[in-house]
Amino acid sequence: MVTINRPMFDPQEFDTFGCHPFENDPSTPDRIARQVYVERQVSSWNVNMKDGSQLQFWGFKDPTISGSDSPWPSKIIRVKQGQIFHCMFKPSKGAHTIHWHGIEPTPMNDGVGHTSFEVKSSYTYQWCAHQAGTYLYHCHKNTVLHFEMGMYGVLIIDPVTKSPDTNNPNYLYDPLPGDSAPGITAGAPYSAESILVFDDVDPRWHTLDHNAGMCGDDVGLDKFNPKYFLINGVHNGRTQTDAKTVTKATAGWNVMLRIANASYSRLHVTLPFNCYIVEVDGRPLRTNPAKGWFSSPKYMAAGSKLEVGVAQRYAIWVPKIAAGSHSITGNFHHWITNNKHADGTAIAKINAA
Amino acid sequence: MRRREFIKYGSALAAFTTASMSLPSLLSAQIAEEVPTGEEADFDLEIVDVDVELIDGSTVPMYAFCHAGQTPTIPGPILRVKQGSTVRIDVRNSSTRSHGFQIMGQDAAITAIAPHEGDGEDKIRIEFTATRPGSYLYVDGDNAPINRVLGLYGAFIVEPTNGFADAARQKPMPYAPAAATPAIKSLFSALGEATIGGQPARFPGKAWRPGREYIWIFNQIDPVLCRRIAAGENPTASEFQAQFHPRYFTINGLCGLDSAHDKATCPTGRVGEPALIRTMNAGLATHSPHIHGNHVFVLTESNNNGVPVYQESLNEHDVWTMQPMKTKDVLLPFTAPPDVPPAPWRMVQEKYPLRYPMHCHNEISQTSAGGSYPMGLVTDWHIDGPL
Ligand SMILES: [Cu+2]
Ligand SMILES: [Cu+2]
Numbered sequence: 001m002v003t004i005n006r007p008m009f010d011p012q013e014f015d016t017f018g019c020h021p022f023e024n025d026p027s028t029p030d031r032i033a034r035q036v037y038v039e040r041q042v043s044s045w046n047v048n049m050k051d052g053s054q055l056q057f058w059g060f061k062d063p064t065i066s067g068s069d070s071p072w073p074s075k076i077i078r079v080k081q082g083q084i085f086h087c088m089f090k091p092s093k094g095a096h097t098i099h100w101h102g103i104e105p106t107p108m109n110d111g112v113g114h115t116s117f118e119v120k121s122s123y124t125y126q127w128c129a130h131q132a133g134t135y136l137y138h139c140h141k142n143t144v145l146h147f148e149m150g151m152y153g154v155l156i157i158d159p160v161t162k163s164p165d166t167n168n169p170n171y172l173y174d175p176l177p178g179d180s181a182p183g184i185t186a187g188a189p190y191s192a193e194s195i196l197v198f199d200d201v202d203p204r205w206h207t208l209d210h211n212a213g214m215c216g217d218d219v220g221l222d223k224f225n226p227k228y229f230l231i232n233g234v235h236n237g238r239t240q241t242d243a244k245t246v247t248k249a250t251a252g253w254n255v256m257l258r259i260a261n262a263s264y265s266r267l268h269v270t271l272p273f274n275c276y277i278v279e280v281d282g283r284p285l286r287t288n289p290a291k292g293w294f295s296s297p298k299y300m301a302a303g304s305k306l307e308v309g310v311a312q313r314y315a316i317w318v319p320k321i322a323a324g325s326h327s328i329t330g331n332f333h334h335w336i337t338n339n340k341h342a343d344g345t346a347i348a349k350i351n352a353a
Numbered sequence: 354m355r356r357r358e359f360i361k362y363g364s365a366l367a368a369f370t371t372a373s374m375s376l377p378s379l380l381s382a383q384i385a386e387e388v389p390t391g392e393e394a395d396f397d398l399e400i401v402d403v404d405v406e407l408i409d410g411s412t413v414p415m416y417a418f419c420h421a422g423q424t425p426t427i428p429g430p431i432l433r434v435k436q437g438s439t440v441r442i443d444v445r446n447s448s449t450r451s452h453g454f455q456i457m458g459q460d461a462a463i464t465a466i467a468p469h470e471g472d473g474e475d476k477i478r479i480e481f482t483a484t485r486p487g488s489y490l491y492v493d494g495d496n497a498p499i500n501r502v503l504g505l506y507g508a509f510i511v512e513p514t515n516g517f518a519d520a521a522r523q524k525p526m527p528y529a530p531a532a533a534t535p536a537i538k539s540l541f542s543a544l545g546e547a548t549i550g551g552q553p554a555r556f557p558g559k560a561w562r563p564g565r566e567y568i569w570i571f572n573q574i575d576p577v578l579c580r581r582i583a584a585g586e587n588p589t590a591s592e593f594q595a596q597f598h599p600r601y602f603t604i605n606g607l608c609g610l611d612s613a614h615d616k617a618t619c620p621t622g623r624v625g626e627p628a629l630i631r632t633m634n635a636g637l638a639t640h641s642p643h644i645h646g647n648h649v650f651v652l653t654e655s656n657n658n659g660v661p662v663y664q665e666s667l668n669e670h671d672v673w674t675m676q677p678m679k680t681k682d683v684l685l686p687f688t689a690p691p692d693v694p695p696a697p698w699r700m701v702q703e704k705y706p707l708r709y710p711m712h713c714h715n716e717i718s719q720t721s722a723g724g725s726y727p728m729g730l731v732t733d734w735h736i737d738g739p740l
Pocket of ligand 2: 099140643645710712
């Protein structure tokens with residue numbers, strides 16, 4: 001029988017690609033004066049799960065704020081489009097990185113070990129977001145484990161301008177002359193905002209070590225059996241009442257719903273109101289050929305289903321939300337069988353009055 | 354000479370999904386695209402049993418396609434034809450098992466080729482007219498999904514005969530102008546324009562040119578099932594699906610460092626050299642390919658029959674979902690990474706080439722044999738130099 005062999009490779013390169021990624025503490029190349037500055041450090045703590053058990057989580061804390069050591073998801077970062085951003089990152093308990101998911105900076109500021117370096121003790125990331133929208137930030141070290149351990153947060157790039165509509169003063173993005181976005185008000189102005197990050201947790205993974213599996217040992221990272229299902233770190237028994245997952249809105253005004261999937265499941269979301277998808281992955285849906293944009297908002301009638309891929313983000317604009325309690329239902333399905341996981345439903349609320 | 358009857362299929366034989374699709378969308382895929390041009394494309398394929406060496410040095414028994422008599426590969430050889438060509442594919446089965454051959458979304462399928470059938474005078478041949486330009490998966494559709502997931506898949510590419518978004522301005526595109534959407538034509542017309550309306554434009558550099566493309570086919574390997582089947586077991590499709598527990602996650606048959614190093618897999622070029630990437634998922638897992646450095650424009654998405662649907666809205670994604678049997682053409686614009694500070698800032702201390710990864714964000718797929726991050730479904734892409 002014929003054997004299809006692996007290509008030739010350099011064992012040393014194999015080692016730095018996987019087992020021993022390059023660790024360093026360089027100064028930021030081509031550093032310039034910043035307009036926004038944040039700090040992040042790594043912390044770990046225990047989280048109480050739905051059944052009363054406790055699991056270890058890791059995350060990014062803001063060392064300038066006391067009492068912020070148990071942030072899961074990690075604290076949201078909001079900056080304005082066009083600002084020069086610096087984040088001083090000091091990992092501990094081994095090397096980590098921050099990848100600014102959806103932001104596209106130089107490789108040194110992209111936070112990926114095998115294409116640049118992992119941070120040993122300190123590094124200042126630098127970038128300048130050119131487009132308002134919905135992003136994430138997360139650790140990109142042994143990512144399979146560190147992302148599951150909770151090392152992620154929401155990153156929102158806000159536009160520069162404000163909407164003239166005093167009821168709905170916030171824009172999702174700055175509308176520009178020449179934009180066409182059929183069906184919506186340009187810029188998708190809103191008053192209330194609901195930000196929902198869906199996640200699932202396999203308790204076995206939370207007993208693993210920082211570098212688990214990296215040097216070829218079988219630590220079972222091919223077996224993911226999620227038992228807990230959460231939104232914004234709130235377990236699905238409380239998501240319909242917890243302030244982190246229930247948003248208050250004014251009936252008749254517009255709402256912005258941002259959804260991200262931080263799980264390892266297929267996430268099927270049911271939208272309870274007539275609405276529009278107005279942004280995907282940090283890119284507003286609009287056509288403006290002079291700018292190189294060729295997309296359009298998508299209308300979603302009440303009851304529509306939306307599959308949010310792992311690590312995708314969607315911004316959904318709800319014009320003139322009706323009075324009432326609206327349930328945003330997320331169903332977590334197995335990534336291979338597409339069968340719904342046991343207890344794999346989590347529901348967030350928008351209460352409009 | 355005995356010619357096996359062609360097996361034609363519509364929605365009935367495309368058995369990989371039970372979801373239905375509306376008649377108008379089926380018909381829209383067929384508008385004025387089946388006119389034979391008189392061009393011919395002939396292929397002679399062979400199916401063989403192989404052992405495949407994985408990233409950790411272990412081997413698993415699988416199946417593979419090859420051009421008859423040549424070295425087998427997983428995925429199989431790329432079959433590239435022009436729209437309207439009469440395509441003839443001879444298939445011989447040198448495997449110990451019975452096999453079939455099917456091109457999803459084209460009028461081409463054949464089933465139950467017995468071992469050693471078709472390797473003499475007695476050709477097993479399918480013949481059809483290539484329709485709608487785009488990217489298609491070809492598979493062994495028999496015993497679905499088992500034979501496919503065990504290695505029998507590849508890319509069938511239909512190129513337009515006159516694919517111009519704007520012929521006068523020499524703006525090629527990989528689709529036919531009569532069927533492409535206005536948004537696709539606008540995008541390909543904008544590529545290579547330094548200015549639009551007197552203002553600096555988004556895509557200075559070169560227009561897209563035919564051949565500036567990459568193919569990424571994803572799959573997953575369950576070594577236990579591979580070995581059990583090679584040892585003679587015959588699980589049913591539902592048993593296979595229920596027991597499928599992949600431990601290796603491949604892009605073009607490769608993992609981790611191997612795919613990052615593979616010239617055919619790792620896109621390279623300078624700023625202003627946009628590349629088409631034809632992405633396909635032959636496996637059973639739903640992948641979420643995530644690219645760093647640039648977003649991609651999703652140009653086409655296959656419908657439930659495997660026919661590419663040209664997108665009316667070209668959404669830009671850094672993560673695009675790839676359900677089983679899905680094909681999506683995406684355009685990687687090769688612009689300067691957009692979130693570095695704007696001029697007058699200059700990149701001096703950091704040097705080209707700029708290296709970025711593309712990896713599936715369902716990170717389970719970033720492992721092999723239960724660990725070894727990132728030796729899974731990942732590759733790199735490089736921006737070799739400025740405009
Ligand atoms: Cu990410
Ligand atoms: Cu990544």
